[in-house]
Amino acid sequence: xxxxxxFTAGLVALALLLTFPLVFTLPYPRDVMxxxxxxxxxxTAWNVLAGYCGQISLGHAVFFGTGAYTxxxxxxxxxxxxxxxxxxxxxxxxxxxxVIGYPVFRLRGHYFxxxxxxxxxxxxxxxxxxxxxxxxxxxxIPIDRTGSLLAFQFRDKQxxxxxxxxxxxxxxxxxxxxxxxxxGYYFRAIREDQDAAASLGIPxxxxxxxxxxxxxxxxxxxxxxxxxYILFIDPESVLPLSLSILICLIAVLGGVGTLWGPxxxxxxxxxxxxxxxxxxxxxGKAIDLLIYGFLIMVISxxxxxxxxxxxxxxxxxxx
Amino acid sequence: xxxxxxxxxxxxxxxxxxxYGDYQILWDVSFRARRGxxxxxxxxxxxxxxxxxxxxxxxxxxxxxxxxxxxxxxxSLPPHKIVGLGLAHVLERRRLxxxxxxxxxxxxxxxxxxxxxxxxxxxxxxEALFPHLRERQTQMAGTLSGGEQQMVAIGRGLMAxxxxxxxxxxxxxxxxxVIEQIAEVLTAINRERGIxxxxxxxxxxxxxxxxxxxxxxESGRAILxxxxxxxxxxxxxxxxxxxx
Numbered sequence: 027x028x029x030x031x032x033f034t035a036g037l038v039a040l041a042l043l044l045t046f047p048l049v050f051t052l053p054y055p056r057d058v059m060x061x062x063x064x065x066x067x068x069x070t071a072w073n074v075l076a077g078y079c080g081q082i083s084l085g086h087a088v089f090f091g092t093g094a095y096t097x098x099x100x101x102x103x104x105x106x107x108x109x110x111x112x113x114x115x116x117x118x119x120x121x122x123x124x125v126i127g128y129p130v131f132r133l134r135g136h137y138f139x140x141x142x143x144x145x146x147x148x149x150x151x152x153x154x155x156x157x158x159x160x161x162x163x164x165x166x167i168p169i170d171r172t173g174s175l176l177a178f179q180f181r182d183k184q185x186x187x188x189x190x191x192x193x194x195x196x197x198x199x200x201x202x203x204x205x206x207x208x209x210g211y212y213f214r215a216i217r218e219d220q221d222a223a224a225s226l227g228i229p230x231x232x233x234x235x236x237x238x239x240x241x242x243x244x245x246x247x248x249x250x251x252x253x254x255y256i257l258f259i260d261p262e263s264v265l266p267l268s269l270s271i272l273i274c275l276i277a278v279l280g281g282v283g284t285l286w287g288p289x290x291x292x293x294x295x296x297x298x299x300x301x302x303x304x305x306x307x308x309x310g311k312a313i314d315l316l317i318y319g320f321l322i323m324v325i326s327x328x329x330x331x332x333x334x335x336x337x338x339x340x341x342x343x344x345x
Numbered sequence: 346x347x348x349x350x351x352x353x354x355x356x357x358x359x360x361x362x363x364x365y366g367d368y369q370i371l372w373d374v375s376f377r378a379r380r381g382x383x384x385x386x387x388x389x390x391x392x393x394x395x396x397x398x399x400x401x402x403x404x405x406x407x408x409x410x411x412x413x414x415x416x417x418x419x420x421s422l423p424p425h426k427i428v429g430l431g432l433a434h435v436l437e438r439r440r441l442x443x444x445x446x447x448x449x450x451x452x453x454x455x456x457x458x459x460x461x462x463x464x465x466x467x468x469x470x471x472e473a474l475f476p477h478l479r480e481r482q483t484q485m486a487g488t489l490s491g492g493e494q495q496m497v498a499i500g501r502g503l504m505a506x507x508x509x510x511x512x513x514x515x516x517x518x519x520x521x522x523v524i525e526q527i528a529e530v531l532t533a534i535n536r537e538r539g540i541x542x543x544x545x546x547x548x549x550x551x552x553x554x555x556x557x558x559x560x561x562x563e564s565g566r567a568i569l570x571x572x573x574x575x576x577x578x579x580x581x582x583x584x585x586x587x588x589x
Contacts, residue, residue: 211445211449211452211453212453212456214442214444214445215442215445215453218442218443218444218445219440219441219442221404221436221440222436222440222441222442223442223453224404224424224425225402225404225424225428225433225434225435225436225440226428226433226453226454226456226501226502226505227424227425227427227428227429227433227456227457227505228425228453228456229423229425230425
């Protein structure tokens, strides 16, 4: 494929994304875009561990919640800027991921996935019962009236838009770097055949932990962003199993183990969720969710490799 | 090379007991390969050949027993450390990474720092051994023929620059002509590069023709051991493999 063309296309896409909030000044379209960026970031982060290293986690809400809770607790108790809280959240998520990974990576395949669900449930239950961090009532982030950039609170969604876009670009850049690095090859070797990778002398456990650390850190950044965007968090919104599954679903639908798959998945699923909610919601019978679920099933039956597989097949046919 | 001209012990195991859960696979198995030797591990299906090899390379932990590589005890080391000490293991059924290219598969064999530093040099050496692989370098490994895949698997093992190469069933499912090629390469690896070779094979004649010495496993016990010629003549071998 001619490289300059892809590069130009990327620049044009980036320019369009940067000018989007200038054209669409209403909050709603900006909100949809922000959520696409946020979920794409989360799915991209998940993809590092699951797509490249082959370890399907269904407990990533834990890292999202870690990011959200860490920055929120720090701003409430110490008045620390959420920007620093964001980094602290990522650091704590990395530490937590290593503690979780140590026992859980002894399991393989489905058993690993099941264990991550269990960890997610344990953490959520724990947070519901931990009163110091709000328990089941959750935490409000105190409204900042100074308007300082350090407070990470903005009246205008435009600023959130650019921050979310920045997070997404960071996640994509990290994935790209890993994809092309030696570490990325070790990840893929582990994904394709863990025993063969071990027999070649690749320390499998160590590289799984690394993939988990990167994935957890990026997910936690998204968690802090979410907390500052919504300004309220509770275990039901930042630690549910449904979030872990949604992250997985987005990546799988877009195409796991590919750079752009998670972004494509988010760009389809988030608006799809919105559309079914707007046009079919409000009946009180959850028809929107039925249709939403049905459409997901259609996509996975027609294109099990994800949208990226479809795109790659098309390219092979034309090229 | 005659057995007398061989060097000291390359790999030795004593009294290995291996269990999967409560089920014992190996019973008090001892094994030895001298430097520069070609050793065959023989035995019927389910006799524990692969388990023995997996235990030697650290993929499976023994319940009890000792394993030494040269003068280092390795029974409690993880596999990646063992590879770094010069023991490479080519797994049964080749276990390539099917969606990576031939070249990428080979390069992944050079993990440990010593091998990584001399990667290009080793790669040239491996490609000289298997000229065919150079032509296929950008092809996905999963699309190769069985014989080619076995060459990649052996090549990938050699990329670790081992002093001892273990190959689990190198001839499994291959055409007779390809078997000859692989056998020649394994012999060349041993003679020209001085690498100790340990391999598993079901075909007694073929295995003992290639090997200096052989071990025969039956139901998890090493029941017979000796120079190839002695084993070929042994009535016990005939009993186990031919049912006489």
